[in-house]
Amino acid sequence: MRRSIRNERGAVAGLEGVMFGILILVAGTVLVAHAWSVLETRRSLDGAAREYLRAYTEADGPAAARTAGQRALDDVLRGEHNTRGTVDVTSPDPTTFGPCAQATVSLSSVVPSVRLPFLTDVGASTVRVTHTELVDAHREMTSGAAYDPERTPCAR
Numbered sequence: 001m002r003r004s005i006r007n008e009r010g011a012v013a014g015l016e017g018v019m020f021g022i023l024i025l026v027a028g029t030v031l032v033a034h035a036w037s038v039l040e041t042r043r044s045l046d047g048a049a050r051e052y053l054r055a056y057t058e059a060d061g062p063a064a065a066r067t068a069g070q071r072a073l074d075d076v077l078r079g080e081h082n083t084r085g086t087v088d089v090t091s092p093d094p095t096t097f098g099p100c101a102q103a104t105v106s107l108s109s110v111v112p113s114v115r116l117p118f119l120t121d122v123g124a125s126t127v128r129v130t131h132t133e134l135v136d137a138h139r140e141m142t143s144g145a146a147y148d149p150e151r152t153p154c155a156r
Contacts (some may be wrong), residue, residue, distance in 0.1 A: 019100030030114045034125075038111050041127045044080040045087070045107045049131040051076045052091075052105050057135045061142035062094035065135075069105070086110065100137040100154035105131040 055072035059065035069091065077087060092103040108128040135141075137154050149155060 012124060018087040021022060035102065035113050037114075038125050038127060041109055041111050042129065045096070045127060045129040046108060046131075047080070048073050048076040049097075049105050049107050049129050052089075052107075053103055053131050053133040056092065056103055056105070058139070059097075059141070060139075062097040062144040065081070065097050065103075066091065066094050073107075093144075094147075095146040096118070097141075098143035098149065099139070099141065100149070100152040101135045101144075101147060102132060102153060103135055104130060104132040132136050 052069040053070040056069035058063045059068045073087075073089065086109050088108045090106040092105060097103075106128065107130075108126055110124050110126050112124045134153060
């Protein structure tokens with residue numbers, strides 16, 4: 001006659017192991033979601049900076065360049081569903097605008113970490129993008145007040 005044993009002797013890592021596995025899965029998912037949001041923000045800022053400089057360098061004068069660049073930046077960020085208030089812009093100095101002048105724009109945005117109900121103030125990542133382009137050297141335009149043709153890359 002066989003007697004069945006129904007106690008917990010010999011049981012190792014039952015429910016605790018399953019819960020730890022679920023915790024690892026959730027933590028990994030949160031990490032991947034944050035990395036994806038950082039990459040998406042980087043891609044959005046990269047496109048916005050490129051379009052800002054494209055519009056800026058093809059303008060006819062310093063004031064038109066700044067306006068065209070800002071309009072292009074706003075259009076790209078609106079299309080990417082980014083809000084304008086979360087992006088900091090360091091635009092080129094319009095007084096140095098002129099043929100073959102170097103224009104540099106820097107964009108930065110803070111990407112908050114994925115929020116969890118039991119964790120507050122986890123932190124954030126700052127994404128920065130800097131692009132440089134030359135103003136069209138063969139276009140007729142009004143130069144800025146501080147433009148010096150001898151200090152442009154074309155003069156070297």
